[in-house]
Amino acid sequence: MVNVAKSDGPPHLTSYYQYPKLSKYEGLVGKIECRAPTTFVGIEVELEGIKTKEITTIPSSFKMEPDGSLKLKGMEFISVPIRFIYLESELVRLFGVIKNPTISSRCSIHIHMNARDFSEEELYRFMILYLIFERSLFRFSGGRNENIFCHPVYSYLGKLKDEINKLQTVGNIVYLHWNKYIALNICPLWGGDCGASKKIGTIEFRHMSGTTDIERIIHWINLIVSLKISAKKFKLPEIKELVSNMTEEAHYRWLAEQVFKDWADLLDTPEFASDVAEGILAAKLVLFDQDVEAKPVRFKFLRKAGK
Secondary structure: OOOOOOOOOOOOHHHOOOOOOOOOOOOOOOOOOOOOOOOEEEEEEEEEOOOHHHOOOOOOOEEEEEOOOOOOOOEEEEEOOEEHHHHHHHHHHHHHHOOOOEOOOOOEEEEEEEOOOOOHHHHHHHHHHHHHHHHHHHHHHOOOOOOOOOEOHHHHHHHHHHHHHHHHOOOOOOOOOOOOOEOEEOHHHOOOOOOOOOOOOEEEEEEEEOOOOHHHHHHHHHHHHHHHHHHHHOOHHHHHHHHHHOOOHHHHHHHHHHHHHHHHHHHOOOOHHHHHHHHHHHHHHHHOOOOOOOOOOOOHHHOOOOO
């Protein structure tokens, strides 16, 4: 088993699984701000129209593979696990050697975020926060919620409730019945979906449409890692209180600012309030056996100087 640093809290997922070691790859620091610069991420870039004979070399941080879901000379470029702060420069290097790719509706960007340092309850809290903002996240990332390889979680709320409530029993090895083609793919945490996913200790985000816009990719990851930071910050009773009592757009925007900080404006669309209202209702279904009567919102647990 992997040696795990001692902690006063519940054991991390690493305690249960023998994950492969993370890459020691180091590169150049990018210019775009990263909210969690040392967090390990991985990226899978799908592109078509790739003239492989013209690509003499690609950065050592990537490998190039055919992808069966693509057509028209489609290829997938898969990175090693890399600290977020280095990813921008690696993408600049990668896109610098790919000449005039085609970006079709079949192309997408998949992000893997290191989650092996989650406890079961932190994973549970993460998924509730994700569910609240899922519709807004789809809007920012390109609206792939009708793609057969990117099913939204909100389409499976009954299943979600049955499965993730298992995470509330601390000490059980996590193994949920999940499908790798759900937009929030947690199968890589334990090699789920009948072995279709490798056990690498990540959560995969399948949302983003195909792009070579590096700034947009980096900001998408900033939203993703913000969810992780908040899942470790908020306690479950706090999340339940928020979900129970939030009823107005001002509440939703306040929560977005708490979760996403400087990147909350990325989710600012005309549909934001209705999207989050739907997310709150979905979270209630998962968290509670019945609807909860709204009460005046009390943000006592986050009233700290400078917060």
